[in-house]
Amino acid sequence: MSDVESNRNLAPGRDVAIPRPGRSRGAAYNRFLLLVAGLGGLLYGVDVGIIGGALPYLEATSGLNAGQLSIIVAAVLLGSVISTLFAGLLADWMGRKPLMVLSGFTFIVSIPMIALAHGYGPLFLGRLLQGISGGFIGVVVPLYLAECLSASSRGKGTGIFQWLLTLGIVAAALIGIYFSYRVADVMRVADAATVFAFKDQAWRRIFWVSLPPGILFAVGALLVGESPRWLFRRGKKDAAYSALLR
Template sequence: MIAETSLRYIVFLALIAAVGGFLFGYDTAVISGTIGQVSTQYALDALAQGWYVGCALLGSILGVSIAGRLADTVGRKNVMILSALLFAVSSLGCALAGSFFSLITYRIIGGAGIGMVSIASPMYISEVAPSGIRGSLVSLYQLAITIGFLAAYLVNYQLLNWVASGVFRTSGPWSLFFYEEVWRGMLGMELLPSLFFLAILMLIPESPRWLVIRKRLPEAARVFGKLYPDGRIATQKISEVQEQAAKISETNLGLLKNPKILRPVLYGMGIAVLGQFMGVNAVLYYGPGIFEQSGLSDGDALFYQVMVGLVNVVTTILALLIIDRVGRKKLVYFGVSGMIISLFLISFYFQFGDSLGWSSLVLLVLFLVYIFSTAISISAVIFVLLSEMYPNKIRGLAMSMAGFSLWVGTFLVGQLTPWFLEKLGPSGTFLFFALMCFPYLYIIWRKIPETAGRSLEDIESYWLGDKN
């Protein structure tokens, strides 16, 4: 089937949609380099610091709660366009914020963009991708997130170097953004990729499956015709989507009363929220602070965070290459096992490392093993599974519900991690993260089918009981 597609065009569409992941990653990770500066400037206590980190996550919850319904109503492409606009407004507003209140407001707006793009981009890619490489193409979105993480770490690192060297000390208005209050420059640099994303979205069509569901068949035929040059295959695809849609007569909300539909929705919500309590976002948000607690200086801690981001990118590339051949579930089994071992060892390091004479290099190695294990498993798999495991007719709403759970979990982790680190210490915090891996493994093992190599319509038939 892959040979019968216009592969270059499909990859082109996937790459454009994946740029939303870059903005997701940058907006999420850039905060790690600004926490100390903003906390000092506005005299934030632990709870206020958690609010500064978590406010964008609150925005994500708001964004994701409406993104699915919007995507089902106005289309996947239009939701991505809206998210690009929100990112642009947020980055500019944060750079120019005149108070802590306005900074929080613009961070929430950017968070709404994250929530929307986390639904629309992977959904769009899954609906244009052929089944044989759908996992790899949707994983481009996760790869873009990790590149966004790394870009944020590198921008933060470089701007701090500029501050140390005084490059912009006497450069007029630029001095505020790149010397006096460099956190403004860190947050404001997101404006450039936001505008780029907005421009290139004009080059792609709407999702053909959404067009079929909305009964816009001539447009759907044109898009499917570009994806599958053989007109017979394009016609067959339209028929398959129509046949599956005809089996479900309820409205979106009515579908949730159907146990066959509700099951995958609940499973998706379960793995989405549990994945956030396995530690990855705590490392991404609070990594420099955690490294500093091991005795590193600010500069070394940020450099270690750059190393974490680099391993995240390289491992995601590996996951992208093998996810369709190895399968989603085997990657989870392998990676989460590595997460459990590394998290237990990180907890052990903070409890006994000093007395054993372990250097901070040991901690870096353990963190890199953890990030490798995370990137090759739950981070690579989650958006692939959520974008493909729901029926076409309810995909937007179901992904919103799963995404809502994901962002609620992320918000709680962002709010609670400073408290965990203060009350439980790093050792107890990472022990908690290790224990949370076990229920995640159980759901993947017992409740989620392997979806690699299956068409979206086949997966839908599985949940409806039509296919084994």
């Protein structure tokens, strides 16, 4: 089959050939799309898993009661449920790329809000923002891949997203395990006040460590092009054609 398709309606007054998504673009750009999508999956996994390693030290040093801690843990799921309800509408209204950028920066904002928090309110809000970010990512990234990759590459894109989502959960668990050994080492040699201070810093550092994937995803989302299908539906036919040629 030909690598291009004829479409007389893409640009007024002239015939143009539309490359099928992913066929005429450089392989490097397609790999970059998959990388950004994978980072989105990684970020979603970190969203879900990071609290597991931080919770014992948060419980020991924050002064929060069991009910508050439970809400802090569940806030990510609450945020994800809320944002998932509106993610499709937002993706259609503002575009796939802007929503990906928004989700990345929402995650970035949430980390210092949590890691610098002293009290229930900032912790809850930061965790809620984490969940909102994850909900957006879980909807818009697979949608973006479906519209930008060729049919033969969509399965690969979805697989990479899901694999790195799982890897994000595993990475969050490994971060927690690492800090558990660090805390155990300090407990063997330090007094109670030092141990308390180290535990307080441990849960904060666990969240700080999760920040780089968010930054990488946000930067990557800024660099990719908009979905050609979304551009075409918005009447931006020349921009859609240019996006297909990337």
